[in-house]
Amino acid sequence: MAIIAxxxxxxxxxxxxxxxxxxxxxxxxxxxxxxVAGVTxxxxxxxxxxxxxxxxVKQAVNETGANASVIFVPPAFAADAVFEAVDAGIxxxxxxxEGIPVHDELKMYWRAKQDDVILIGPNCPGVISPGKSHLGIxxxxxxxxxxxGIVSRSGTLTYQIAYxxxxxGLGQSTVVGIGGDRIIGSDFIDILxxxxxxxxxxxxxxxxxxxxxxxxxxxxxxxxxxxxxxVGYIAGITAPPGKRMGHAGAIIEGGKGTAESKIxxxxxxGVEVGKTPMEVAEIVRAxxxxx
Amino acid sequence: MLIDNKKGDSMKLYEYQAKQVFSSYGIKIPNGxxxxxxxxxxxxxxxxxxxxxVLKSQVLVGGRGKAGGIVMANAGDSASxxxxxxxxxxxxxxxxxxxxxxxxxxxxxxxxxxTLDREKKGIVILVSSVGGMDIEEIAAKYPDKIGKKTxxxxxxxxxYQVRELLYEAGIPKExxxxxxxxxxxxxxxxxxxxxELTEINPLVITSDGKLYAADGRLNIDDxxxxxxxEMAELRELTGSELERAAESKGxxxxxxxxNIGVIANGAGMSMATMDLxxxxxxxxxxxLDIGGGASSDLVKASMELIIKxxxxxxxxxxxxxxxxxxxxxxxxxxxxxxxxxxxIPVVLRLAGTNEEEGRRIIENYMEKNPNKLFLVKTxxxxxxxxxxxxxx
Numbered sequence: 001m002a003i004i005a006x007x008x009x010x011x012x013x014x015x016x017x018x019x020x021x022x023x024x025x026x027x028x029x030x031x032x033x034x035x036v037a038g039v040t041x042x043x044x045x046x047x048x049x050x051x052x053x054x055x056x057v058k059q060a061v062n063e064t065g066a067n068a069s070v071i072f073v074p075p076a077f078a079a080d081a082v083f084e085a086v087d088a089g090i091x092x093x094x095x096x097x098e099g100i101p102v103h104d105e106l107k108m109y110w111r112a113k114q115d116d117v118i119l120i121g122p123n124c125p126g127v128i129s130p131g132k133s134h135l136g137i138x139x140x141x142x143x144x145x146x147x148x149g150i151v152s153r154s155g156t157l158t159y160q161i162a163y164x165x166x167x168x169g170l171g172q173s174t175v176v177g178i179g180g181d182r183i184i185g186s187d188f189i190d191i192l193x194x195x196x197x198x199x200x201x202x203x204x205x206x207x208x209x210x211x212x213x214x215x216x217x218x219x220x221x222x223x224x225x226x227x228x229x230x231v232g233y234i235a236g237i238t239a240p241p242g243k244r245m246g247h248a249g250a251i252i253e254g255g256k257g258t259a260e261s262k263i264x265x266x267x268x269x270g271v272e273v274g275k276t277p278m279e280v281a282e283i284v285r286a287x288x289x290x291x
Numbered sequence: 292m293l294i295d296n297k298k299g300d301s302m303k304l305y306e307y308q309a310k311q312v313f314s315s316y317g318i319k320i321p322n323g324x325x326x327x328x329x330x331x332x333x334x335x336x337x338x339x340x341x342x343x344x345v346l347k348s349q350v351l352v353g354g355r356g357k358a359g360g361i362v363m364a365n366a367g368d369s370a371s372x373x374x375x376x377x378x379x380x381x382x383x384x385x386x387x388x389x390x391x392x393x394x395x396x397x398x399x400x401x402x403x404x405x406t407l408d409r410e411k412k413g414i415v416i417l418v419s420s421v422g423g424m425d426i427e428e429i430a431a432k433y434p435d436k437i438g439k440k441t442x443x444x445x446x447x448x449x450x451y452q453v454r455e456l457l458y459e460a461g462i463p464k465e466x467x468x469x470x471x472x473x474x475x476x477x478x479x480x481x482x483x484x485x486x487e488l489t490e491i492n493p494l495v496i497t498s499d500g501k502l503y504a505a506d507g508r509l510n511i512d513d514x515x516x517x518x519x520x521e522m523a524e525l526r527e528l529t530g531s532e533l534e535r536a537a538e539s540k541g542x543x544x545x546x547x548x549x550n551i552g553v554i555a556n557g558a559g560m561s562m563a564t565m566d567l568x569x570x571x572x573x574x575x576x577x578x579l580d581i582g583g584g585a586s587s588d589l590v591k592a593s594m595e596l597i598i599k600x601x602x603x604x605x606x607x608x609x610x611x612x613x614x615x616x617x618x619x620x621x622x623x624x625x626x627x628x629x630x631x632x633x634x635i636p637v638v639l640r641l642a643g644t645n646e647e648e649g650r651r652i653i654e655n656y657m658e659k660n661p662n663k664l665f666l667v668k669t670x671x672x673x674x675x676x677x678x679x680x681x682x683x
Contacts, residue, residue, distance in 0.1 A: 076517060101515035102407060103485045106444045109412045125613075137583075139613040139644055154559020155583070159643065160611045160670070180558060182409050209559050212409045235562035238547070238569045239578070246543045246558025246580040248514075249409070254427055259566075275570060277563065278671050 002129035002174045003149070003194040003201070004092055004118060005068060009133050012037045012057065012066040012090075014081045015073035016048045020096075024072065024137050025049055031134045036064035057088040068092040070126065070135045078122060079104035086117050094135045095122035095185070102248070105183035112185055119185025123247070125155040125177035136177065146171020148284055149195040151188055152207035153180055153214075153249065157235060157277065161207060164281035170288065173200040180247030182211075188218035196226050203229050203287055205280060206271070208262055210236030211250045215262040223269035229287050232266045232273040233280045234259045301487045301510040302526055305349045307390045309509035312484065313491070316476045319503045323392030325349060329377065333370035335391040342366065343394040346373050350384035353425075358382055363394065383531070395503055400493035401462065402429060403474055405481045407488075413441040414481065416448075418460040418474065422493035436461050448478045469502045470494070484522060485515035533599060540592050542579065549574025551681045552597040552606035554590070556581050556615045564609045567670060573678035576603045583614040590623025591630070598633050607638045607677035609670050610649075617641040617649030625656045628663065636680050638665045640673040 005011075011028070015021040016038025026049045029035055035051050037060040044055040054060040057069065069085040071078060071093065078097040085093045093112065100108075100122050112119035120127055126136010131145035139159055144166045152158040155177055162175055176191050178184055188206060195201045204226075208215040215234065222230050237259040239245050241252040252258050263273050272287075274280030304312070307325040314320045322339050326332040336344045346369065348360035355361060360381045364372040369391065379386045402422035408415040418438040419429050430437055438459030442448050453474050462470050473494065481489050488510040495505040516523040537544030543558065547565075551573050555561040558580050565575040577600065581593055597606055610620050620641065627633075641649045650666065657664050665680070667673040 075514060099514050101485055101518075102487065102512045103444070103482070103515065106407075106412060106414075110443065110445045137614060142643070152559070154557060156555075156557025156611050156613060156615075157559030157563055159613050160560065160563075163611070163642070182407060183412055207559070209562060214410075217410070233563075235559045235566060238565040238575055239562055240545075240547060243545045243578075245545065245562050245578050250558055250562070276567060276671050278669065 001199045002132055003191070003198050004120070004127050004174060004176065005129050005133040005135050007034070007132040009068050009092070009135070010034050010036045010064060010066045011068045011070060011133070011135060012039055012060045012064070013051070014039045014057065014069055014071045014085065016040055016051065016053060017043050017046070018072055021072035022048050025051060027140065028070075028134050031140045033133045033135065036066050057084045057090065061088045061090065066090065068135060069094065071095045071097060073097060075099040075101070079108050082108045082119065083111055086111050086115050090117065092118045092120070093185070094120045094124070094126050096124065096126060096137055098123040100181070102181070102183055105181060109183055109185055120176065121179040121185060123181045124179030124184070125158065127174065127176050129174045130172050138175070138177070142166055143175060144171035146173065147200055147202040147288070148172045149198065149201040149204040150175040150207065151191040151195070151204065152177050153209050153247070154207060154235065157207055160277045161205060161233065161280050164278050165284055168281055168285050170285060173198060180249050182249045187214050189221045192218060192221060192226060192230070196228055201228065203231065203284055205284060206230055206232045206266070208232065208234045209247070209250050210239050210245065210252050210259055211247070211257040213256060216265040219265035219269040219271065222271060230271045231280055231283045231287065232263070232271045233277065234262045234266070234273065302513055302516060302522065303351045304509045304511070304522075304525060305351065305388070306347065306507055307349060308525055309489070309507040310504060312480060312509055313504045313507055316480055318473055318476055318491070319501065321392040321395055321503055321505065323390060325388050325390050326373070327388050329370040329373045332373040332389055332391050336364070336366045336369040339391070339393050341393045344369055345392050345394050346376055347390040347392065348376055348379070348381055348386040349388040349390055350381045350386060352382045352384050355381050360386065395495050395505060396498045397495050398498045399496040401470070401496070402426065402492045403470070403477055403494055404490040404492065405477055405486070405488070408441045411441045413443050415439065415441045416456060416474065416478065418456045418462070418470070420461040420463070426492070442478075448475070465500070466496060466502065473502065480509070484509065485512045485519055486510060487512050533596060537596055540596070542581065542589065542593055542596065544596060545578040546600065547575050547577050548602070549576045550602045550604045551677050552576045552600070552603040553609070554579050554581060554593050554597065554606065555609045556583065556585060556611065560609065560611060564607065564670065564674070567674035568607065568678060571674045571678040573674070573681055576600055581615070585615050585620065587619045587623030587626055590620050591627040594624065594627040595631055598631070598635060603635060605636050605638065605677050605681040607673055609640045609673055610642070612641070612643030612645060614644075616645045617643060618645040618652060621649040621652035625652060628656070628660065636663060636665065638667060638673050638677045638680065640667050640670050
């Protein structure tokens with residue numbers, strides 16, 4: 001089954017004629033993603049890697065029946081692109097763009113919420129259901145089809161953990177990068193809820209980092225609402241307070257958001273937390289072996 | 292709770308700049324202005340005309356009062372007192388400007404602050420009938436004197452929410468109307484300037500019953516500066532010298548106090564690399580994220596930056612290539628080794644996109660230049676090697 005995207009997902013790319021949009025469209029097509037249209041205002045009638053381009057999302061949806069969108073437009077226009085996608089009836093919006101003003105992110109969140117649209121990101125690597133579909137910028141080759149769900153705030157770290165899992169002969173149902181900004185469309189709980197219902201997923205890996213209390217909230221959810229085992233990893237044990245560690249959301253403020261507090265909350269909820277990416281993969285293997 | 296956002300990365304306005312914004316919205320501020328020299332201070336003190344003035348160092352760091360950054364003076368000795376303040380080091384920041392203000396006759400101090408609410412995806416307003424200390428301290432000591440409310444940014448702020456805040460915070464009845472107006476104005480400022488945080492602390496009631504923003508903060512979202520042009524013009528780079536150098540090159544760098552330099556791609560990966568070093572018993576010297584799709588020049592610049600830190604005894608370069616290509620990272624490192632004079636060892640882990648090509652480039656280089664570079668297979672192995680070479 002997988003979550004969010006599968007072989008039937010019909011995808012449009014907003015900002016397809018830009019450098020990033022075009023580059024990643026080619027990679028996603030090569031992976032087998034059903035990209036049915038691209039959108040760039042003023043570029044209707046052209047093609048990018050054989051994909052027809054439309055002026056508006058509405059036209060693209062009317063012509064192709066697309067139900068998902070991947071957004072590559074620059075930060076100043078990204079919120080507008082999200083609103084356009086939601087208005088046109090798109091059900092899954094994956095916003096890759098980094099550097100969107102946070103006041104725009106607040107509005108994006110509430111707009112998606114109003115129509116029950118799944119918004120992933122912004123500032124995220126996207127979603128991949130190995131062997132089925134890839135909506136994003138991940139190095140697709142390292143993933144293998146399997147039964148491990150991964151949800152993460154970080155890109156590269158996700159690749160590392162997925163790579164370790166694949167190297168142990170296991171694979172992933174779906175991998176979701178929820179993004180590193182403070183205000184994001186879907187948080188850990190939204191994705192965990194989907195994995196819990198998904199037939200293909202047997203175990204979930206949660207990759208968190210310092211900042212906010214999303215991991216703590218996820219721990220609460222896991223202990224009360226999840227039957228599937230969850231394995232955790234938290235980056236930032238050595239991060240000093242008051243400094244943003246790259247991601248806008250990765251900052252320890254007012255004594256909150258420390259790695260210790262997150263690890264403690266997860267362990268209390270019965271989540272085994274790996275100390276290294278390799279250890280996470282090994283715990284997953286051991287737990288799958290037991291069940 | 293509001294954060295003492297000392298070293299975050301949002302754009303912070305100086306107190307006098309924040310107060311100018313408050314004043315333009317009709318919030319009263321003490322009479323005075325900023326001065327850049329003792330002569331200037333003397334002039335402002337005379338303009339103010341009051342017997343007593345306050346000299347407030349303008350530095351973008353919290354706790355300046357306790358660090359001796361605020362001094363009382365009178366019209367006669369303000370210049371000489373400011374001479375001691377100019378150039379003084381306040382928690383790593385040099386005093387280059389002083390806000391000279393009339394001294395208020397304070398009857399009561401209160402608090403108003405607004406910031407983002409990550410969890411509720413909204414804007415949180417905090418009001419207290421107690422002020423003059425950190426909001427965390429107010430919350431700990433006077434939990435019944437705080438009102439807190441998260442506003443949905445789409446629906447905006449309604450009057451009943453402000454009324455509830457005033458009741459919850461225990462604001463004296465006779466000041467209801469004034470505080471009400473100030474909260475509304477501050478919310479409008481927060482929205483208009485796309486702030487991440489704004490605060491009036493203390494909000495002073497003088498003995499003649501007037502309300503003043505005696506201190507103020509306004510931090511603007513960096514990502515919004517392209518359309519907040521007046522704010523963007525006020526922008527100055529902050530942080531340590533190395534951090535400023537990194538920022539100007541577009542490198543995400545945070546200095547730490549260990550001796551093992553770190554270069555990685557991705558924020559999560561960079562933190563995980565630091566953590567691994569720590570688990571192996573070592574201490575990372577920095578956080579450094581070259582981001583996605585780094586060029587060889589950026590890799591070289593990162594290496595140059597890191598080895599400027601005299602504590603660094605070894606550098607661990609940990610790359611998992613997704614969008615980043617291992618061959619470009621390898622080229623950048625070889626460029627760095629050939630062009631920069633450096634005698635500290637480097638541990639390198641390359642995995643992912645174009646790993647083979649990257650390793651070949653490094654192995655070719657190592658044939659001619661042994662002992663400087665250690666190529667490892669996993670990040671766990673790399674951390675161990677780096678700690679071994681760096682000592683503890």
